[in-house]
Structures are given as structure tokens and as C-alpha cells.
Amino acid sequence: MKLYEFTKSYQIFEEAQKYIPNGIYGPRTPAFLTFGSYPAFLQKGDGCRVWDVDGNEYIDYMCSFGTNLLGLRHPKIDAAARKQWDNADCFTLPSDQWLPLAKKIVGTINGVDWCVFGKNGSDVTSYAITLARVFTGKNDILLARGTYHGSHFWCQPHGQGVPEEWKTHIKYFDYNSVDDLKKVVAENSGTIAGIMVAPHRHDAMRDQELPKKEFVDAVNSLAKKEGALVIVDDIRCGFRLKLEGSALHYGWDADIQTFGKAIANGYPISVAAARAELMESAKKIFFTGTHYFSGVPFAAAMATIDEIQASGAIEKIDTLGTRLMKGMEKAAAENGVKVTLSGPPAMPYMTFADDPNLGTNRFFCGEASRRGIFFHPHHNWFVCAAMTEKDIDKTLEISAECFKITREKIGG
Numbered sequence: 001m002k003l004y005e006f007t008k009s010y011q012i013f014e015e016a017q018k019y020i021p022n023g024i025y026g027p028r029t030p031a032f033l034t035f036g037s038y039p040a041f042l043q044k045g046d047g048c049r050v051w052d053v054d055g056n057e058y059i060d061y062m063c064s065f066g067t068n069l070l071g072l073r074h075p076k077i078d079a080a081a082r083k084q085w086d087n088a089d090c091f092t093l094p095s096d097q098w099l100p101l102a103k104k105i106v107g108t109i110n111g112v113d114w115c116v117f118g119k120n121g122s123d124v125t126s127y128a129i130t131l132a133r134v135f136t137g138k139n140d141i142l143l144a145r146g147t148y149h150g151s152h153f154w155c156q157p158h159g160q161g162v163p164e165e166w167k168t169h170i171k172y173f174d175y176n177s178v179d180d181l182k183k184v185v186a187e188n189s190g191t192i193a194g195i196m197v198a199p200h201r202h203d204a205m206r207d208q209e210l211p212k213k214e215f216v217d218a219v220n221s222l223a224k225k226e227g228a229l230v231i232v233d234d235i236r237c238g239f240r241l242k243l244e245g246s247a248l249h250y251g252w253d254a255d256i257q258t259f260g261k262a263i264a265n266g267y268p269i270s271v272a273a274a275r276a277e278l279m280e281s282a283k284k285i286f287f288t289g290t291h292y293f294s295g296v297p298f299a300a301a302m303a304t305i306d307e308i309q310a311s312g313a314i315e316k317i318d319t320l321g322t323r324l325m326k327g328m329e330k331a332a333a334e335n336g337v338k339v340t341l342s343g344p345p346a347m348p349y350m351t352f353a354d355d356p357n358l359g360t361n362r363f364f365c366g367e368a369s370r371r372g373i374f375f376h377p378h379h380n381w382f383v384c385a386a387m388t389e390k391d392i393d394k395t396l397e398i399s400a401e402c403f404k405i406t407r408e409k410i411g412g
């Protein structure tokens, strides 16, 4: 098999450094992948496949970091979006899609009575903590150490120019540790507005962990005892595990739930949804953005929710993801490599044994990329409903070859 080359990608990346800080900023830079073994720019996509600017084709297990649940260029979603395009997208007032989508969210997600709309996930995680503060009259927000909730000042993991004061009221506990949670709650008792959790632990650069039942129970009961709110950040898992929300899937007693990514199959919209008791507090919050009101993503979101339900997409990605996870385990074992596949099948991640800095993972994923499989060495993957068993089997065949090369490289 001829290995992919990325000449054009890296020429553009090089030139982009002159015009754009770091050429590409944020985690989509090839520096967060295996530099030199991945493309830097994509040109087109269809279903579960993408093509880079050098013309190389990939089965894409990143799905735009989770937006692509039904497949790129999905005919029903794009038709719904196009219908709204024909009436224009962004105009002075909200479109007539505003109320229907709010009703659909409330009718679909378990335990919510109303919602607001933003663009990115960060918009609505910030909204959620603001709402918790207004409702409770308290300021502290408890987060799990290492969980990503967005790029806004209060939650971004690193980056210069953010005064420490922005994080003054953010306190951290260890995910899945009831003892640590209890300790942090006790230390801040009386000032806690909310506890924000990811539905399960999906931090970058480590195996995923499902939430332990005793941990879920502890968050639910401690929050209640403290008069604090439970905020479930469902931006990454939302619509992948259960249509009614991952809070229901795992048993979180959520007061506020946030969604983004897959909700409109790639069209830009995010949602914070909450219980009826919070509505009066919500009326006091200043929340807006020029593009928050544009109609096309609303139309796409409604079509996406309908199509996920009608097509059984959640069951499909679970089945395909299970085939992928089991197949990867088998292919690794057959080639003498020890791996751990973690997380739910709809969004698995893989690590290698004895690979604390993920160097082996970068090598493996880089080799897969050069053969047309787009995994990520540092971040959980995503399965999409446009994949077929044939795609998974092709992935496994190429992965077996990459495991063999990896084994030769690491020895043992």
C-alpha cells in the first residue's frame, strides 16, 4: 500500500503561520496529532469519509470532534437547512424555527421544561454556571479536575492572558471519587452554586471511565443537601448514548443540561435546557450573541433530532462501535500488543500499555492516518451512523497492519 503524503497540507500550514497564530490554533493543529503523519487541512467530506487537500481519503473517527453523528452531507439534514436558507439565515429577529425547536428540545430531553440557544458548547456551559449562580445566590462551581467544559475564561485548561481571578470561584474534585467530592463540598459548604459533571469521564489523554453508581448518587444527594444545582455537560456525549440525554442514561439528577456538537449534525447551535423552577432566575440573565438567532441551524437541529430517532442512529453507532472495539482488541492481541479500549462504543478511545506519554499511541495513529484511517492519539474517537460494517472491517484490517508495525517498533 502506498503511504499517504501531505505535501500540500504542510505547505499551506507553513504559509498559514505568517497570517494566523500557529497556523492553526487550538486542538485542531497537526501538532496535537502526530506531526507529519496527518493532514493539516481537509477539502471535502461525505458520510463518514473526508478527503484532505492532497486528495487522500480517510474513514474519519473524529467526526469533527463529535458533530458528525449522521454523516456529512446528510440529505435530509441538508434539505431542511436549505429550505431555511431559501428564507435567509441570519436576520434581525429570531426566525419562525425558534419556538418549534424549543418545543422539540423540551419534548425530547428528559427532565427539562425550557431552553436557551447559543452557538458553541462554551456559550451554554457559561450560561449554565451563570444560571446556577443567579438561582442559588451563591458563586462557587465545582468541576472535576481535567474535564473539558470549553474555552471560556472560567474553564479553559491553559492559555495566557486569563487572570487567576476568573477561576476564583471554581473548585475541583476528582471524578469518580466520592471521598474527594465530599471533602471539596465540606470545604466550600454554604457557597456552592453548582456541581458540573461530564456524563462519564472523557478527559483527553487518558482512558475513559464510566461514572460509578456511588459517585452519581453522591453528586445528586450532596448537591441537594447543599442547595446546589447539578449541571450535566452533555456537549460531547449528547445524542450519542440516549436520545433523552446522557443524564438519564447514567442516572444524573440534572437541574441543567447542556448540548452542542451532534445536535444539528454539524450546523452551529448549542443548547442549555433546565427545569421549570429555574425559569424566573433565567429571566434576569443577559445572554446573547449576533449569530445565536440565525435560522438555518435551528432547522438542521430539528431535522437531526427527528432523523436520529427515525433511523435508530443511536443503536446503530452502538453496534458499530462495539464491532470496532472488540475488533481492535482482537487485532492488537493477535499482533502481540497490549491495548485498552475504553468508553461507550459510540465514542471509544484506545491507549497502549506502558505508554505514559502516549508516544506509542502517536506512532500507531500516525501509521493509521497514512493508510486512510483518521483516529486521534490523544482524544476519544467518535463513531457515526454513516459508517457500515464494511468500513469497520476495513479499519480493523488496516489497524492490524499498524499494530504489527507498532509491535516491531516498540519490541518486547
Ligand SMILES: Cc1ncc(COP(=O)(O)O)c(C=O)c1O
Pocket (backbone or CB within 6 Å): 065, 119, 120, 121, 122, 123, 125, 148, 149, 150, 151, 198, 233, 234, 235, 236, 260, 261
Ligand atoms: C464536554 C464538553 N463541554 C464543552 C465543550 C466546549 O464546546 P465548544 O468547543 O463547542 O465551545 C466541549 C468541546 O469539546 C466538550 O467536549
